[in-house]
Amino acid sequence: MAQTVKSKEKEKKVVKVAVFSTKNWVSGSFNVVNKKYGFELTYFESRLYKKTAPLAKGFDVVCIFVNDQVQEDVLVELKAGGVRLIALRCAGFNNVDIAKAEELGIGVVRVPAYSPYAVAEHTLGLILALNRKLHRAYSRVRDGNFALEGLLGFDIHKKTIGVIGTGKIGQIFIGLISGFGCRVLAYDKFPNKELEAKGVKYVSLQTIYAESDIISLHCPLTYETYHIINEYAIRAMKRNVMIVNTSRGPLIDTAAVIEGLKSGVVGYLGLDVYEEEEALFFEDFTEKVIQDDQFVRLQTFPNVLITAHQAFFTHEAVDNISHTTFENIEEYMQTGNSNNLVLPPKSE
Numbered sequence: 001m002a003q004t005v006k007s008k009e010k011e012k013k014v015v016k017v018a019v020f021s022t023k024n025w026v027s028g029s030f031n032v033v034n035k036k037y038g039f040e041l042t043y044f045e046s047r048l049y050k051k052t053a054p055l056a057k058g059f060d061v062v063c064i065f066v067n068d069q070v071q072e073d074v075l076v077e078l079k080a081g082g083v084r085l086i087a088l089r090c091a092g093f094n095n096v097d098i099a100k101a102e103e104l105g106i107g108v109v110r111v112p113a114y115s116p117y118a119v120a121e122h123t124l125g126l127i128l129a130l131n132r133k134l135h136r137a138y139s140r141v142r143d144g145n146f147a148l149e150g151l152l153g154f155d156i157h158k159k160t161i162g163v164i165g166t167g168k169i170g171q172i173f174i175g176l177i178s179g180f181g182c183r184v185l186a187y188d189k190f191p192n193k194e195l196e197a198k199g200v201k202y203v204s205l206q207t208i209y210a211e212s213d214i215i216s217l218h219c220p221l222t223y224e225t226y227h228i229i230n231e232y233a234i235r236a237m238k239r240n241v242m243i244v245n246t247s248r249g250p251l252i253d254t255a256a257v258i259e260g261l262k263s264g265v266v267g268y269l270g271l272d273v274y275e276e277e278e279a280l281f282f283e284d285f286t287e288k289v290i291q292d293d294q295f296v297r298l299q300t301f302p303n304v305l306i307t308a309h310q311a312f313f314t315h316e317a318v319d320n321i322s323h324t325t326f327e328n329i330e331e332y333m334q335t336g337n338s339n340n341l342v343l344p345p346k347s348e
């Protein structure tokens with residue numbers, strides 16, 4: 001009997017997973033969770049893109065993160081190499097050509113929510129730090145400079161907050177910021193009735209721009225939202241507005257926001273994501289010369305605070321990412337389906 005079980009176990013094909021964009025916090029958590037699943041994990045530090053796609057040959061699954069680039073050419077190479085599934089260990093899937101993947105019969109799964117609290121709380125952190133200039137105060141006090149000049153902030157109480165995108169993260173952010181006693185205006189393609197019942201007012205983007213003191217972005221990156229914050233949007237905003245983006249970099253036209261900062265229309269800018277972040281984020285550049293002049297220009301403004309895509313990065317979120325990713329892979333490899341399958345948008 002025991003022998004049969006053993007030989008059956010032998011027959012069971014081990015799922016081979018190529019994990020791209022690996023960092024210690026990824027492999028550390030994956031190795032623990034994998035004890036339950038027994039997948040054959042191979043870790044690659046490099047991102048998955050055209051040049052590194054051949055590394056995926058012979059794997060059943062590629063597991064990727066926010067800055068891997070899986071467009072048509074990469075998908076064709078993955079298919080030829082036998083890959084059946086792309087397991088995103090993040091919520092956003094703008095970096096994968098979903099329609100092409102479906103056409104090639106490659107499944108795409110994601111982690112729809114690992115901790116909306118983490119991102120919403122980080123957004124609030126950026127707002128508070130920018131307003132009260134905590135990032136500057138920290139260095140000053142350490143240097144023995146206890147003067148207050150240049151550190152003047154404003155009460156968030158009674159200010160108007162414009163929230164673009166009221167999904168999981170946007171809703172939690174609204175809950176947090178409402179604690180300050182603010183007026184919240186929202187814009188979403190699909191307004192949420194429950195939020196309306198709680199007093200959130202859905203308005204047009206133009207009204208958000210015209211009336212908000214703080215604008216926070218929580219919509220996904222799509223063709224519609226690409227550069228949603230452009231020179232025209234900025235021109236329509238109140239002078240000295242605070243813009244915070246913890247969603248996806250290309251929601252903001254960087255050149256336009258730099259002009260907005262120079263003219264003073266944009267009084268504060270908080271970014272956890274950046275249009276060209278693939279070339280920079282998640283790597284250590286302390287000993288290197290940064291070639292991205294726009295990014296370097298952004299760093300010169302005293303009223304800009306940038307974090308490197310860390311809004312999600314809490315113990316709870318990392319744990320959820322690992323568990324959901326492994327469940328997704330197991331489910332898809334056994335059934336060809338998953339609750340977290342990403343499908344191309346239906347044409348109307």
Ligand code: NAI
Pocket residue numbers: 091092112113116119164165166167168169170187188189190218219220221222224225246247248272273309310311312313
């Ligand atoms: P969600 O899918 O729950 O909510 C997105 C909302 O945006 C939905 O209510 C949807 O109707 C709305 N939306 C879609 N198209 C729109 C448009 N054209 N204009 C206005 N609203 C539109 O997503 P969730 O979980 O709230 O995440 C939001 C975004 O946050 C993700 O797409 C992802 O890009 C980003 N994110 C960033 C992280 C970070 O570490 N910085 C971590 C996780 C997510």
